[in-house]
Amino acid sequence: MSAAVQAKAASRLLLSGNEAIARGVWEAGVKVAAAYPGTPSTEMLENIALYPDLYAEWSVNEKVSLEVAIGASMSGARAFCAMKHVGMNVASDAFMTQTLAGVVGGLVVAVADDVGLSSSQNEQDTRFWGRFAHVPVLEPADSQEAYDMVKAAFDLSEQYNTPVILRLTTRVCHVKAMVTVGEKDERAIKGFDITQKRWVMTPNNAKVLLPKQIAREDELRKASEASGLNLVDNGSDTRVGFVTSGPAFMHVRESFPDAPVLKLGFSYPLPVEAIKAFRATVDALVVVEETEPLIENELKAAGLSDIHGKDILPRLGELTPNVLIPAIYRLRGEEPPPATTYPKYEPFPRPPTMCPACPHMGVYYTLSRLRKRVQISGDIGCYTLGAGHPWNALDTTISMGASMGIALGMDKARSEETKDKAVVSVIGDSTFLHMGMQGLLDIVYNRGNVTTLILDNRTTGMTGGQHHAGTGKDLNGQEAPRVDFATLCTALGVSPERIHKVDPYKLPVLFKLIRQEIEIDGPSVIITDRPCVLSEFYGKLTPYRVVDDKCTGCGNCINVGCPAISVSKTEVVKRDGAPDIVKKYTTIDTAMCTGCHMCVESCGPKAILPAQPVAVE
Amino acid sequence: MSDIITNILVCGTGGQGVMTAAEILAQTAIAKGYDVKKSEVAGMAQRGGVVTSHVRFGSKVWSPVITPGTADILVAFEVAEGARWADMLRPGGVAMVNTIRLTPPVVSAGLFKYPEDPVATMRAAGVTVYDFDAGAIARSLGDLRLINTVMLGAIADYLPFPAEDLEEQILGRFRARKPAMVEVNQKAFEQGRTAARERAGGSQKLAANQ
Numbered sequence: 001m002s003a004a005v006q007a008k009a010a011s012r013l014l015l016s017g018n019e020a021i022a023r024g025v026w027e028a029g030v031k032v033a034a035a036y037p038g039t040p041s042t043e044m045l046e047n048i049a050l051y052p053d054l055y056a057e058w059s060v061n062e063k064v065s066l067e068v069a070i071g072a073s074m075s076g077a078r079a080f081c082a083m084k085h086v087g088m089n090v091a092s093d094a095f096m097t098q099t100l101a102g103v104v105g106g107l108v109v110a111v112a113d114d115v116g117l118s119s120s121q122n123e124q125d126t127r128f129w130g131r132f133a134h135v136p137v138l139e140p141a142d143s144q145e146a147y148d149m150v151k152a153a154f155d156l157s158e159q160y161n162t163p164v165i166l167r168l169t170t171r172v173c174h175v176k177a178m179v180t181v182g183e184k185d186e187r188a189i190k191g192f193d194i195t196q197k198r199w200v201m202t203p204n205n206a207k208v209l210l211p212k213q214i215a216r217e218d219e220l221r222k223a224s225e226a227s228g229l230n231l232v233d234n235g236s237d238t239r240v241g242f243v244t245s246g247p248a249f250m251h252v253r254e255s256f257p258d259a260p261v262l263k264l265g266f267s268y269p270l271p272v273e274a275i276k277a278f279r280a281t282v283d284a285l286v287v288v289e290e291t292e293p294l295i296e297n298e299l300k301a302a303g304l305s306d307i308h309g310k311d312i313l314p315r316l317g318e319l320t321p322n323v324l325i326p327a328i329y330r331l332r333g334e335e336p337p338p339a340t341t342y343p344k345y346e347p348f349p350r351p352p353t354m355c356p357a358c359p360h361m362g363v364y365y366t367l368s369r370l371r372k373r374v375q376i377s378g379d380i381g382c383y384t385l386g387a388g389h390p391w392n393a394l395d396t397t398i399s400m401g402a403s404m405g406i407a408l409g410m411d412k413a414r415s416e417e418t419k420d421k422a423v424v425s426v427i428g429d430s431t432f433l434h435m436g437m438q439g440l441l442d443i444v445y446n447r448g449n450v451t452t453l454i455l456d457n458r459t460t461g462m463t464g465g466q467h468h469a470g471t472g473k474d475l476n477g478q479e480a481p482r483v484d485f486a487t488l489c490t491a492l493g494v495s496p497e498r499i500h501k502v503d504p505y506k507l508p509v510l511f512k513l514i515r516q517e518i519e520i521d522g523p524s525v526i527i528t529d530r531p532c533v534l535s536e537f538y539g540k541l542t543p544y545r546v547v548d549d550k551c552t553g554c555g556n557c558i559n560v561g562c563p564a565i566s567v568s569k570t571e572v573v574k575r576d577g578a579p580d581i582v583k584k585y586t587t588i589d590t591a592m593c594t595g596c597h598m599c600v601e602s603c604g605p606k607a608i609l610p611a612q613p614v615a616v617e
Numbered sequence: 618m619s620d621i622i623t624n625i626l627v628c629g630t631g632g633q634g635v636m637t638a639a640e641i642l643a644q645t646a647i648a649k650g651y652d653v654k655k656s657e658v659a660g661m662a663q664r665g666g667v668v669t670s671h672v673r674f675g676s677k678v679w680s681p682v683i684t685p686g687t688a689d690i691l692v693a694f695e696v697a698e699g700a701r702w703a704d705m706l707r708p709g710g711v712a713m714v715n716t717i718r719l720t721p722p723v724v725s726a727g728l729f730k731y732p733e734d735p736v737a738t739m740r741a742a743g744v745t746v747y748d749f750d751a752g753a754i755a756r757s758l759g760d761l762r763l764i765n766t767v768m769l770g771a772i773a774d775y776l777p778f779p780a781e782d783l784e785e786q787i788l789g790r791f792r793a794r795k796p797a798m799v800e801v802n803q804k805a806f807e808q809g810r811t812a813a814r815e816r817a818g819g820s821q822k823l824a825a826n827q
Contacts (some may be wrong), residue, residue, distance in 0.1 A: 014643055014644065014647055014653060014655070046752065059705075078641075118658065142654075142681070149714075170680070171656070173680055174651075174655075174656065174657040174658070174659065175642075175654060175655065175656050175657065175681040176643065176654065176655040177653070177678075177681065178647070178652060178653060178654075192719075245630060247681070250679045250680045250681065251680045253679040253680070253683075254679040254680035254684070255680075257679075291633075320680065320682050320684065321680055321682075321684040322684050322685050325684075338686075338706045339685055339686050340685045340686035340737075341686055341704075341706070341707065341708045341743070342703050342704045342706060342742045342743060342744055343704060343742055344704045345700050345701060345703065345704065345738060345742070346665075346701065347697040347700055347701055347722055347731070347732050347735060347741075348697070348721070348723065348729035348731065348732075349729065350630060350665075350666055350667045350698075350721045350723075351666060351721070351723065352631070352666040353665040353666070353721065353722055355665075355672045380703055389722065389723055389726065389728065390722070390726060530795060558725070558726060561722065563665055563722055565725075566722075566725035567725050567726065567727065572729065581820075582727070583728075584726075614690055
């Protein structure tokens with residue numbers, strides 16, 4: 001448990017940005033908080049749930065989580081919602097109208113951008129949403145600011161009758177830094193007022209609000225110009241001054257400790273007048289922003305043409321000192337200092353792997369055996385790793401829940417060459433509930449010919465194992481209603497005889513079932529039902545070992561893809577008039593093996609036998 | 618307190634305890650009154666991939682990341698990972714390397730080769746490397762998880778505060794959670810410290826920022 005939960009006011013603690021925000025949310029008197037997990041935002045709700053006197057939930061997706069927060073705000077409670085950058089794409093339908101309707105209780109939406117793509121499918125800049133939705137954007141640079149600004153955001157929200165975006169990046173969420181915490185602000189819920197008609201956004205009601213929204217934005221611009229969150233950090237070296245926001249400020253200060261910096265904490269609406277005044281105090285001005293040139297373009301449009309930004313800095317990734325220093329030296333007409341003393345060395349890649357006994361391996365091993373006969377549309381989760389070595393059994397990954405819609409599109413756009421191929425979609429349990437159900441309904445409704453594999457491992461795996469509507473537990477670990485996937489698929493219109501549950505560890509059974517289903521026309525669903533090996537539902541079994549004198553070197557077990565199996569010896573067999581055969585004799589790390597027996601099922605000569613459990617020496 | 622920043626890069630693979638080691642270093646620095654920043658890696662890196670944590674402390678720390686070429690100490694829980702991150706070191710910085718070789722599936726399957734001698738590669742580039750088998754020490758003490766404490770013991774003489782402060786931070790954690798493990802951790806710490814001293818041989822103490 002985070003030390004922050006128990007900490008008394010004025011305690012100073014080492015907290016990640018996500019932990020600091022959780023404390024700030026609690027202190028701000030928030031009553032309802034909701035999210036769907038997503039790196040790097042996940043730990044906000046996990047930590048909020050540890051505090052007393054508030055309601056916190058995992059919602060089925062980001063749009064629902066925002067709607068839950070909106071309902072609470074309408075009822076006069078302070079409400080908080082957290083998501084990763086791509087979550088806002090999902091939530092935006094609700095967001096874009098809520099901005100017009102306004103708030104009663106403060107409504108803050110924390111959106112975490114994965115600058116540098118540590119665990120995401122794209123790199124998008126959430127600050128656009130502030131401009132699109134006409135709402136203020138606050139940008140903390142470290143944990144203390146994240147804590148301070150989430151509280152400031154609630155005040156701003158209520159003062160200006162607007163949702164507020166708290167824009168975070170991975171280097172705020174996942175960096176630990178010192179934070180001084182404060183007191184909880186006690187506030188009562190006002191309750192929903194049924195006499196108000198302000199929430200019914202018919203065209204007539206919305207029309208009245210549009211000019212108010214524009215006026216609000218003008219007021220917010222004045223507030224930003226005067227805000228203490230936008231401050232000039234003076235410096236003696238006025239050759240180059242910087243306008244920056246978020247963690248990029250830290251990189252600027254690290255690189256150029258004596259340079260003047262205008263740091264934007266309240267970055268939208270942009271305080272253009274303050275920046276113009278700052279511009280006059282420095283020889284050259286560089287805008288350092290992650291990732292898109294939003295501030296830069298707005299300043300240029302406002303007449304500040306003589307500034308630098310993306311002309312000298314990259315438009316993607318983090319703007320760390322090793323990026324900033326050479327760029328600024330060159331701008332000053334100087335030779336950059338040498339970066340490193342020792343040469344860069346790349347021994348070999350070490351990509352993420354599936355865990356030993358991961359049930360997904362059974363699915364991808366099987367699909368790899370059918371590879372030539374299927375095209376496979378995938379989704380977002382650990383199972384995206386199926387695209388990699390040794391399975392190479394996943395052809396697309398675009399967005400949450402996209403696997404089935406894409407599969408249907410593939411089905412409807414067959415060429416002469418692909419007309420006989422089966423179309424398979426692969427999706428995880430949490431992703432299916434997030435945004436996948438509609439895709440399956442579309443396949444059924446439009447008579448698609450797709451076999452859908454729902455890999456139900458009873459957790460949200462990639463983000464670290466969170467509960468969802470299909471695990472039987474809630475965010476607090478309490479018993480909760482558990483959706484039944486087979487019944488759900490039946491309700492969506494899949495014929496009950498085309499819905500199968502199967503143990504993915506039983507490779508021959510799985511193989512026969514997938515082969516059978518892809519040969520029959522019409523929609524079908526195969527649900528695999530082994531839990532994630534990192535979840536509380538997984539039970540470890542007796543590990544296995546390879547009997548050396550029985551192993552024939554066929555390498556089948558290696559193709560399962562389990563990291564506990566490795567090649568102990570290779571042997572090249574020369575053949576006349578045919579390519580050489582490379583025999584791969586294998587060994588199993590019994591300390592890693594948890595006894596799932598998938599490799600046993602792949603082994604022809606039965607060379608894999610139970611090992612005595614090996615205690616740590 | 619001087620305004621010099623100490624930069625420690627801890628690296629290894631998912632599940633080796635890199636994050637825990639970094640957390641202990643950070644907490645020790647806090648106890649000594651430093652400002653501290655520590656980067657975390659999450660998401661896909663958890664799944665057996667490369668893991669690093671940047672620990673920075675001093676009177677005031679700005680950026681949470683260590684700029685390549687400025688790390689004072691590289692703590693490598695795995696030998697090829699040590700070689701991978703050695704360019705992060707400043708001239709005269711020290712790489713403390715556990716010699717265990719962890720082979721990823723892409724190497725095991727023959728797609729890539731594990732380098733013969735990553736330590737030799739580092740030395741050839743001019744890096745000061747102190748390498749030893751931390752796993753052997755941990756095994757001899759009866760628990761492979763002690764590698765973490767062994768490695769911290771190994772760098773204890775290269776920090777801008779007494780080794781005993783780091784030791785106390787580790788033992789304090791066990792006193793609170795697993796008192797039975799205090800004594801064996803003390804041994805692991807001492808043996809790691811001794812191993813590093815032996816590898817350093819006659820060379821002078823290269824303490825960071827002293």
